[in-house]
Amino acid sequence: MTSAAGYNFAYLDEQTKRMIRRALLKAVAIPGHQIPFGSREMPLPYGWGTGGIQVTAAVLGPDDVLKVIDQGADDTTNAVSIRRFFARTAGVATTTDTAAATLIQTRHRIPEKPLREDQILVYQVPQPEPLSRLEPSRAETRRMHALAEYGLMYVKLYEDITRFGHVAISYDYPVMVNGRHLMAPSPIPAFDNPKMHRMAALQLFGAGREKRIYAVPPYTSVVSLDFDDHPFRTTRAPQCCGLCGADSSYLDEIVADDKGGRLFVCSDTDFCEERRAAGHVGPEGVAA
Amino acid sequence: MSIDLPGFADPVLGAQACFRAVLTAMSRPGLIQRTGLDLTPPSPLAPATAAVLLTLVDAETTLLLAPSLAASAEWIEFHCGARQGDAAADFVVTDSLPDLAALESGNDECPERSTTVILQLAALGQGTAYTLAGPGLAAPTRFLAEGLPADFLARWGANHRLYPRGIDLILCAGTDLAALPRSVAASEG
Numbered sequence: 001m002t003s004a005a006g007y008n009f010a011y012l013d014e015q016t017k018r019m020i021r022r023a024l025l026k027a028v029a030i031p032g033h034q035i036p037f038g039s040r041e042m043p044l045p046y047g048w049g050t051g052g053i054q055v056t057a058a059v060l061g062p063d064d065v066l067k068v069i070d071q072g073a074d075d076t077t078n079a080v081s082i083r084r085f086f087a088r089t090a091g092v093a094t095t096t097d098t099a100a101a102t103l104i105q106t107r108h109r110i111p112e113k114p115l116r117e118d119q120i121l122v123y124q125v126p127q128p129e130p131l132s133r134l135e136p137s138r139a140e141t142r143r144m145h146a147l148a149e150y151g152l153m154y155v156k157l158y159e160d161i162t163r164f165g166h167v168a169i170s171y172d173y174p175v176m177v178n179g180r181h182l183m184a185p186s187p188i189p190a191f192d193n194p195k196m197h198r199m200a201a202l203q204l205f206g207a208g209r210e211k212r213i214y215a216v217p218p219y220t221s222v223v224s225l226d227f228d229d230h231p232f233r234t235t236r237a238p239q240c241c242g243l244c245g246a247d248s249s250y251l252d253e254i255v256a257d258d259k260g261g262r263l264f265v266c267s268d269t270d271f272c273e274e275r276r277a278a279g280h281v282g283p284e285g286v287a288a
Numbered sequence: 289m290s291i292d293l294p295g296f297a298d299p300v301l302g303a304q305a306c307f308r309a310v311l312t313a314m315s316r317p318g319l320i321q322r323t324g325l326d327l328t329p330p331s332p333l334a335p336a337t338a339a340v341l342l343t344l345v346d347a348e349t350t351l352l353l354a355p356s357l358a359a360s361a362e363w364i365e366f367h368c369g370a371r372q373g374d375a376a377a378d379f380v381v382t383d384s385l386p387d388l389a390a391l392e393s394g395n396d397e398c399p400e401r402s403t404t405v406i407l408q409l410a411a412l413g414q415g416t417a418y419t420l421a422g423p424g425l426a427a428p429t430r431f432l433a434e435g436l437p438a439d440f441l442a443r444w445g446a447n448h449r450l451y452p453r454g455i456d457l458i459l460c461a462g463t464d465l466a467a468l469p470r471s472v473a474a475s476e477g
Contacts, residue, residue, distance in 0.1 A: 008300065009300045009301065009304070014299065014300060014303065015346060015348070017303070017304075017307075018303070018343070018344060018345075018346050018348075019348065021307045021310075021311075021343070021344065022344055022349070022378075023400075024311060025310065025311065025314050025344075025404070025456070026400040026402075026456075027400075028311065028314045028315045028424075028469060029314060029456045029469035029470055029471060030399055030400060030451075030452045030469075030470070030471065031423050031471060033399065033400065033452055035400045058307075059307070059308070059311065060304075061301070061304045061305060061308060062301060062304075117316075142397045142398075143397060145397070146395075146396035146397040147396070178423050178471065180451070180452060181452070198426075200426075202311070202312075202315045215315075216423075217314075217315040217316075217423045217424035217469075217471075218315060218316060218424055218426070219423070219424060219425060219426040220423040220424065221423075
């Protein structure tokens with residue numbers, strides 16, 4: 001184990017880790033319920049994944065293999081800097097391979113490849129309160145959670161349907177966890193919501209600025225809110241991935257030139273690279 | 289003097305390894321984990337119980353120690369520095385199941401403000417069979433433990449019905465550890 005001189009293993013001091021660990025255990029015991037915790041200042045600004053980083057720091061051990069993704073990509077600024085942060089402060093091995101990772105910290109995506117029982121998924125959460133846009137008072141939303149009074153959210157979905165003909169929420173689509181707590185799945189696309197349902201891996205959520213931790217244990221029911229006559233449906237761009245040809249993965253739209261050219265590629269870069277290495281070629285791709 | 293006995297050989301990595309065991313146990317109810325293998329806690333504290341205390345308890349928490357474990361009080365005080373608690377303590381450490389209804393089970397708005405019971409048993413993985421079901425379990429799972437009272441199912445049922453309020457149990461025996469979060473339902477064998 002090599003870690004940066006002058007810093008504790010994984011940056012946080014032990015007192016802070018114990019506080020976060022106690023919160024995490026309560027979070028697992030009450031799936032979907034937000035637990036307040038004493039969020040610390042981290043060496044990067046709130047909004048850059050401080051909640052996820054603190055959860056990762058409290059969980060991470062020297063034998064872990066860490067993967068960090070930002071919108072599915074391993075090579076964006078946020079992912080690279082968080083991965084380097086833990087490589088330096090904890091000396092852990094890092095990877096971009098979803099299957100090789102034991103701990104995956106994510107910003108706004110769930111990997112395409114199904115996760116296993118021995119993996120932990122840590123989400124960076126900007127706004128942990130699913131009712132925040134409907135009810136600004138935290139005292140009030142806490143009471144609504146206590147009473148399981150989620151009518152306001154159903155009214156919002158109903159108003160969407162009357163106005164647009166469908167529920168117009170494309171990310172951070174509210175879910176009901178364990179049949180009891182309404183939860184914000186962090187701003188993952190609604191496309192990823194079904195992957196949370198009875199996922200084999202433990203899912204931990206950290207919101208640094210809002211100072212909340214919550215969790216979904218393995219094999220826990222996570223149901224996207226809907227109505228019998230307007231069932232929850234996922235949407236994706238109708239194209240296939242330009243590079244690997246995948247027709248069921250979540251796609252990013254990339255401006256390719258200044259003549260209106262567009263390229264649709266898998267948002268999960270590891271998934272795309274693995275497919276191309278296996279010989280799949282999309283319409284814009286070159287054989288690997 | 290029990291105070292002479294050491295804690296984790298490496299406090300940072302020892303606590304991390306034990307926490308992962310507790311986290312896995314809590315997220316997969318009834319699954320037995322091993323921890324505290326290198327600990328030599330004072331009698332009557334089991335290595336797993338001691339490891340959990342070193343990992344989770346500190347000066348920010350309150351702790352209620354059962355009289356039957358009083359011989360290890362000095363060691364716990366020295367290594368953890370927890371304040372003495374009452375029935376509303378953050379942690380209760382005991383070797384017989386306490387009256388769960390008398391402990392703090394949190395309130396509707398803050399169900400997390402509840403007591404966690406660290407219960408030291410004779411053995412895990414053998415003894416009376418229970419069937420567990422709930423979050424963390426793909427299907428109802430058998431769980432064996434020796435040392436829970438005969439009326440455990442009734443008492444646990446009353447605790448489980450309080451959900452999302454309730455008490456979480458961390459069970460320790462020797463170097464074995466398992467957990468029963470409040471979300472899990474237990475039935476006969």
